[in-house]
Amino acid sequence: MSLLYSCDATKRVAEDEHLLTETSIVVNDKKNNTEEINNLLYQHTNRKILGIPLKLHIYNTARPNRDSLFEAWLDKKPNRRARLEKKYSKKQIDKLKESAIGFNNWLKRTGEAPTILSEDKTKRSAKRLEDYYFSNGWFNVKANFDIERNDNKHAQVNYTVKTGPAFLIDSIVKTVKSPIIDSLYKKIQDKALIVQGEQYRTSSFEQERERISSRLRNLGVYHFNQDYVTFEMDTIGTNKKVNVGIKIQDRAIRTADSIRREPFKVYHIDDVKIITDYTFENRNKPFQDSISYGGFKLFSYGKMRFRPKALTDAVFISPGKVFRDIDRTRTYSYINQLRTFKYPNIEYFENPDNTLRSVIRLTPLKKFNLDFSADVSQSDIQTVGFSLNPSLQIRNIFGGAETLAISGIASIGASKDLREDGDPFFDINEFGADLKLTIPRIFSPFYTENIIPKYMSPSTSIGLATTSQTNIGLDKQTFSGNFSYNWYPNKQVSNRLDLFNIQYVRNLRTENYFSIYTSSFNSLEDIALESYNTPAEFIELDGNENEQLIEEKADEFIDLVLSDTNYEATNASDYLTVSNIDERKKRLTENNLILSSAFSFTQDNRTNLVDNDFSIFRFKLELAGNLLASTSKLLGLNKDSDDRYELFNVAYSQYIKTELDYIKHWDLGKKNTIATRAFFGIAIPYGNSNSIPFSKSFFGGGPNDNRAWAAYGLGPGSSESTNEFNEANLKLAVSAEQRFNLFGDLNGALFVDAGNIWNVLDNVEDDNATFTSLSSLKDIAVGSGFGLRYDFSFFVFRFDIGFKTYDPSYTDQNRWFNDYNFANAVYNIGINYPF
Numbered sequence: 001m002s003l004l005y006s007c008d009a010t011k012r013v014a015e016d017e018h019l020l021t022e023t024s025i026v027v028n029d030k031k032n033n034t035e036e037i038n039n040l041l042y043q044h045t046n047r048k049i050l051g052i053p054l055k056l057h058i059y060n061t062a063r064p065n066r067d068s069l070f071e072a073w074l075d076k077k078p079n080r081r082a083r084l085e086k087k088y089s090k091k092q093i094d095k096l097k098e099s100a101i102g103f104n105n106w107l108k109r110t111g112e113a114p115t116i117l118s119e120d121k122t123k124r125s126a127k128r129l130e131d132y133y134f135s136n137g138w139f140n141v142k143a144n145f146d147i148e149r150n151d152n153k154h155a156q157v158n159y160t161v162k163t164g165p166a167f168l169i170d171s172i173v174k175t176v177k178s179p180i181i182d183s184l185y186k187k188i189q190d191k192a193l194i195v196q197g198e199q200y201r202t203s204s205f206e207q208e209r210e211r212i213s214s215r216l217r218n219l220g221v222y223h224f225n226q227d228y229v230t231f232e233m234d235t236i237g238t239n240k241k242v243n244v245g246i247k248i249q250d251r252a253i254r255t256a257d258s259i260r261r262e263p264f265k266v267y268h269i270d271d272v273k274i275i276t277d278y279t280f281e282n283r284n285k286p287f288q289d290s291i292s293y294g295g296f297k298l299f300s301y302g303k304m305r306f307r308p309k310a311l312t313d314a315v316f317i318s319p320g321k322v323f324r325d326i327d328r329t330r331t332y333s334y335i336n337q338l339r340t341f342k343y344p345n346i347e348y349f350e351n352p353d354n355t356l357r358s359v360i361r362l363t364p365l366k367k368f369n370l371d372f373s374a375d376v377s378q379s380d381i382q383t384v385g386f387s388l389n390p391s392l393q394i395r396n397i398f399g400g401a402e403t404l405a406i407s408g409i410a411s412i413g414a415s416k417d418l419r420e421d422g423d424p425f426f427d428i429n430e431f432g433a434d435l436k437l438t439i440p441r442i443f444s445p446f447y448t449e450n451i452i453p454k455y456m457s458p459s460t461s462i463g464l465a466t467t468s469q470t471n472i473g474l475d476k477q478t479f480s481g482n483f484s485y486n487w488y489p490n491k492q493v494s495n496r497l498d499l500f501n502i503q504y505v506r507n508l509r510t511e512n513y514f515s516i517y518t519s520s521f522n523s524l525e526d527i528a529l530e531s532y533n534t535p536a537e538f539i540e541l542d543g544n545e546n547e548q549l550i551e552e553k554a555d556e557f558i559d560l561v562l563s564d565t566n567y568e569a570t571n572a573s574d575y576l577t578v579s580n581i582d583e584r585k586k587r588l589t590e591n592n593l594i595l596s597s598a599f600s601f602t603q604d605n606r607t608n609l610v611d612n613d614f615s616i617f618r619f620k621l622e623l624a625g626n627l628l629a630s631t632s633k634l635l636g637l638n639k640d641s642d643d644r645y646e647l648f649n650v651a652y653s654q655y656i657k658t659e660l661d662y663i664k665h666w667d668l669g670k671k672n673t674i675a676t677r678a679f680f681g682i683a684i685p686y687g688n689s690n691s692i693p694f695s696k697s698f699f700g701g702g703p704n705d706n707r708a709w710a711a712y713g714l715g716p717g718s719s720e721s722t723n724e725f726n727e728a729n730l731k732l733a734v735s736a737e738q739r740f741n742l743f744g745d746l747n748g749a750l751f752v753d754a755g756n757i758w759n760v761l762d763n764v765e766d767d768n769a770t771f772t773s774l775s776s777l778k779d780i781a782v783g784s785g786f787g788l789r790y791d792f793s794f795f796v797f798r799f800d801i802g803f804k805t806y807d808p809s810y811t812d813q814n815r816w817f818n819d820y821n822f823a824n825a826v827y828n829i830g831i832n833y834p835f
Contacts, residue, residue, distance in 0.1 A: 009046075009053060010153040011060040012114055018155035020045050020115040025129070027161040035669035040128045042121040043157075046112055047670060047741075055743045059111025062104050110744045117155040122147065126159060133163050137200035137242075139235065140164035167200045170241035177250040178263035181216065181224075185248070188215045200242045205231050212248075220266035220322040222348070222356060223251050267323040270355035272315065274298045276306055278345070278361035295319035305364070310400035313441055313454055314338060317346075317358045330455050331360070337457050338401045338440050340365060369393040385413030385428065397437075405436045409467070432467030442485055458487040474516060474589065475508035492605055498598040498622075504650070505695070510589040514554050517588075520581045525549040527574045528557055532567065535560075558582045580766060583691075592693045593650040596624035613667035618659070624696075625654025629687050644688050653693050657683035663835050671741035677835040679733040682760070690763040691729075698731035698757050700781070703828035704835070705733060706753040707802030708783025710826055715757040716769035718779040718808040728757040728764075730771050732780065735835060745791040751800070753783045756808065768811065782806035785825070789833070798830040 013019050020043055025032045038044070046053040126143040133141040141163045148156040172194060176182040193208040213226045232245035250261040274296060275287075282301045289300040293308035296319065314334040316327035328346050335344045345361040373389045391407035413428035442448045443460035452458045466479045483500040514521035528534045528549045538553045538560075549557065561567060561578045568575040599621050606614040628637075632645040644651040659681040666674040683692045702711030715721070716728040733755030742748050756779055758771035770776075787800035804819045 009056060009060070009114070012064075013116065013153050018117040018149050018153050020117045020157065021154045022156040023159070024156075025159045025161065028163055035667075037129075037132075039669065040132055041125040041159075042128070043115055043118060043125065046115050049740070049742065049748075053112075055110070055112035056114055057111070058107055058743060059113055062107035062111065112743075117147070117149075117157070119147065122157055129159060129161055133161065135202040137166040137168075138163035139167050139200075165240050167235065167240050167242050169194060169196055169198055169200055169244055170238060171243045172196055172246065173244070174246040174248070176248045177261075178248070180266055181221065181248055181264050184216060184219050184221070185212070187219075188212070194244060194246075200233075214325070217323075217325040220268070220324070221264050222267040222323050222350075224264060228252075265354050267350075268355050269317055269319050269321055269323060269358060270351055270353075271357040272296050272317055272319050272360070273358065274311055274315065274360045274362065276300045276304065276311065276362055276364075277302060278363050305396060305399065306401065307399045310440070311362070314401070315360060316455065317360075323348075323356055334440075334454070334457055335362070337459070339403055339438075340395045340401045365395060367395050369395075385411060387411035387430075401440050403438045405434075405438070407434045407436075408432065428470065430467060430469045432465065434463070434465040436461065436463040442487075452485075452487045456487040456489050458485065460485055474510060474512060477506045477508065479504045492603055494602045494604075496598075496600040498596070498600075501594075501596045501598065503592065503594040503596075503695070505592040505693075507589050507591055511552075513585055513589055514551050517585075520584065521549070521551065521554060523577055524554055524557065524581055527561070527578060531571055531574050532561060558585075576766060580764070583763060587691050588694055591650045592695070593647060593652040594624050594693060594696070595628055595652060596622050598622035612665055612673045614665055616661075616663040618661040620657075620659045622657040623655075624657075625652050625688055628652050629654055632688075652688055653685075653696075654687040654689045655683050655685045655692055655696070657681070657692075657696060671739075671747070673739045675737045675739060675833070675835060677733070677735045679731065679755070681731045683729040684761050685729070692762065694725075694727065697727040697729055699725070699727045700731065700733070700755060700757045701826075703798070703800065703830035706735075706755055706781060706783045707751065707785060707800050707828050707834075708753065708804045708826055709781065709802070714755075714781055715779075715808075716764075716766075717756060717758050717771070717776065718811050719766055719768040720809045720811070721769075726757070728759045728769065729762055730758045730760045732756060732777075737834075739789070739833075742788075747789040747791065749787045749789065749800070751785060751787065751802075752805075753802070754780050754806075756781050779808035780806075781808050783826075787828075796832045798828075798833065800828040800830070800834075802826045802828065 009021075010019050022045060023038075023041060023043070025037055025041075027037075046056040048054070122145050126145045129143040130141050133143075141161065143159060143161045145160070146158045148158070150156075174185070174189075176185055188211075191211070193204050193211060198204075209226045209229045209231075212229050213224055216224045228249045228251070230247045230249070232247065234243040234245070235241070251264050253260050253262055272295070276298055277300050279301075285301055287299040288302055289304045291298045291304060291308050294312050296308070296312045296315065298304065298306075298308055298311065314331065316324075316330040316334070318327075331346060332344060335341055342363040342365060344363075347359050347361075348356045349359065350356060369392070371391045371393075375387045375389075376385070388410045389407065391405065394404045394406075396402065397404045409430060409432045411428075411430045439460040439462070441454070441460065442452055442458045443462075448458075461482070461484045463482045464480070466477070468477045469475055480503045481501070482498055484496060484498045486494070486496050488494050514524075525548060528538060529547055534549075534557065538550055538557050539547050540550050542548050558578055558581065561575065562582060601617075601619045603617045604614070605616070628645070628647060635647075637645040637647055640646050640651055642651070646652070660679070662678045664676050668674060681698050683696055683698070685692055699712045700706055700714030701709030705711070706714055712725040712727065715726050733753070735751065735753045735755075737749050737751040739747055739749045758776060758779075759766075759769050760771040764770060782805040783802045784805045785800060785802040787798060789799075790797045801822075803821070803825050805817060806815050807818055808815060810818055
């Protein structure tokens with residue numbers, strides 16, 4: 001086997017060449033396998049998957065000179081070419097040749113050419129290792145290499161690095177020419193990146209130059225840049241120490257034939273000019289309108305369409321203030337977030353008195369933007385469905401750079417099996433409308449600048465939405481409204497405060513409940529036919545002369561059982577099942593009124609879209625019903641039969657809900673990443689509620705959760721539920737996944753998911769479904785599996801197979817690996833990564 005493997009790997013290696021199969025780097029007698037050090041090498045071995053260079057084998061499958069080989073095959077037999085051309089035509093033969101060559105080229109592109117040992121690249125790698133350690137303070141470093149060439153065309157390179165002692169920074173002396181720079185430097189030197197006693201690193205000096213330049217430009221020194229900062233290092237006779245000299249030159253002013261030096265000066269902003277409707281065609285035309293506001297001067301080639309404050313709030317470059325480079329950056333960012341203008345043009349012009357004037361040119365986007373999208377779909381319950389989603393965006397609707405978005409949905413569908421005689425063909429429909437107004441500031445009667453300054457890009461969102469849904473099950477109507485604030489303290493942090501959020505859900509055709517939730521009805525029917533002495537009026541015969549529970553009498557049967565104290569004493573388990581069915585039905589069919597406030601915090605450390613070494617932390621706290629609870633008596637609200645206050649004949653929900661979500665990725669290099677996620681969520685009802693609305697509860701399973709269970713299929717706890725939708729008010733979830741490249745844009749993954757949902761502090765009494773103590777953690781379900789991902793650049797197509805590794809529903813036996821097979825696996829399809 002090893003001989004075959006060796007021969008196949010060197011299939012495309014010439015006689016006088018060697019395949020590089022192994023490299024090692026030993027630093028000060030210790031092997032170093034870190035990604036940072038390995039990336040310094042100019043040559044790497046062919047990438048391996050499970051110890052096999054799969055991509056190399058794919059490449060070796062391709063045949064060199066495939067076009068000439070195809071021609072040789074055609075002419076191998078005297079009459080083959082003529083016979084094939086007569087049978088298929090010459091054009092088809094050419095197509096066959098193109099296909100053969102195309103597949104051969106695909107093998108080459110997908111595979112990986114053998115890494116042929118290069119002594120020149122090996123020498124350059126050793127030199128790069130020396131340079132790396134030298135730049136990090138080991139000035140006496142020496143790097144060597146040894147090449148082992150084997151008879152089987154394999155070769156190994158061993159690098160040996162001796163660093164010697166590291167040099168430390170000793171004295172730091174600064175020389176500053178300009179008096180103003182000298183005084184400003186004293187204010188910023190406490191954050192210096194070059195510190196006495198620390199190891200010398202070239203990168204620290206580069207970063208210090210950037211820091212000094214950035215800080216001074218943000219303190220008013222308009223003409224300063226990194227070139228004015230230089231360093232001098234002295235290591236002669238210093239006993240492994242580095243004496244550092246920091247030198248900051250005066251400003252260099254170039255004339256036609258000379259350069260003169262002058263001390264730097266601090267510049268102030270004298271004038272800010274904002275052109276509100278600039279276009280290239282208008283550039284030489286006279287302005288038709290102008291306004292002075294707050295020291296700013298606004299100009300327009302036509303009629304002024306923007307309120308001055310809306311624009312000046314977006315500009316951080318203020319007349320009379322000291323020049324700061326960051327003000328231009330913040331102005332760019334704020335104006336872009338208005339989504340009202342194209343990318344702005346911001347320029348500075350120097351005045352003779354060492355002041356600056358700024359010209360900001362804004363080009364408005366079109367006021368109206370109309371968009372349509374349509375969709376045709378098919379599902380298990382729908383033969384065919386059509387949907388239309390129109391949307392209209394109106395910019396600057398009130399003259400303050402506000403944006404109003406109006407969108408709608410209209411969909412119709414035809415059910416497969418549940419349409420009755422007389423029903424129209426399209427018996428499923430949904431209609432809805434959504435209005436969202438975005439105001440680019442905090443809309444409040446109070447002054448909020450001291451709390452949320454404008455550099456945090458604050459905005460206010462006001463939304464209204466309504467939908468009406470008619471389908472084959474429970475129809476419903478919804479209405480929602482929200483008033484929220486968003487702001488961004490820095491590039492990594494975002495905050496959202498839902499000051500007011502109302503949601504009203506009206507359920508219709510609740511009499512169809514047991515037609516939709518058939519598992520609940522089947523459990524009820526089993527009890528009615530087997531364990532309970534059910535009166536005859538509740539039973540009928542089906543077409544096969546078998547007894548069945550009359551669906552229309554299911555509610556009456558539930559009331560009969562729950563009022564039977566003798567049955568509760570003698571058949572506690574079945575009684576509890578009926579009680580749970582009744583509780584669930586009431587909760588899923590009752591109308592909901594939720595009036596809540598919420599705060600969300602997100603910290604995302606990603607630097608860009610391809611960053612694979614980052615963390616994300618999300619926190620959300622939601623409070624519902626407290627305002628109504630404190631004013632119920634004052635408003636004279638009535639109570640329902642369950643002693644709950646009602647508003648508009650609906651018992652409002654009262655609860656507290658919190659969610660914590662943490663994601664961490666580690667980049668192992670070579671397209672290899674470890675990704676983890678931890679989630680905790682709990683929603684506790686109190687006051688006017690003894691349960692959580694279905695829309696606010698948690699569920700387990702699915703392509704973005706525990707992938708060994710279908711969505712809504714996990715839990716609660718160790719209960720053996722057969723409900724169509726399992727949900728609860730407490731959730732724990734942990735996932736870990738290793739992602740690696742197979743070849744080209746195809747990636748693989750190995751994953752482990754753990755977690756479950758439970759009921760806690762609500763009206764569910766099933767011990768198997770509730771979280772009673774830390775011992776309930778034994779009911780955490782574990783799933784594991786593998787998956788494939790194909791990267792289309794703009795999205796990732798994902799396919800995962802999850803196996804039930806530890807199943808808590810096996811309450812009285814071993815829970816490990818009972819259904820660990822493909823027959824009981826769950827197959828998930830998703831878009832993009834699960835976390």
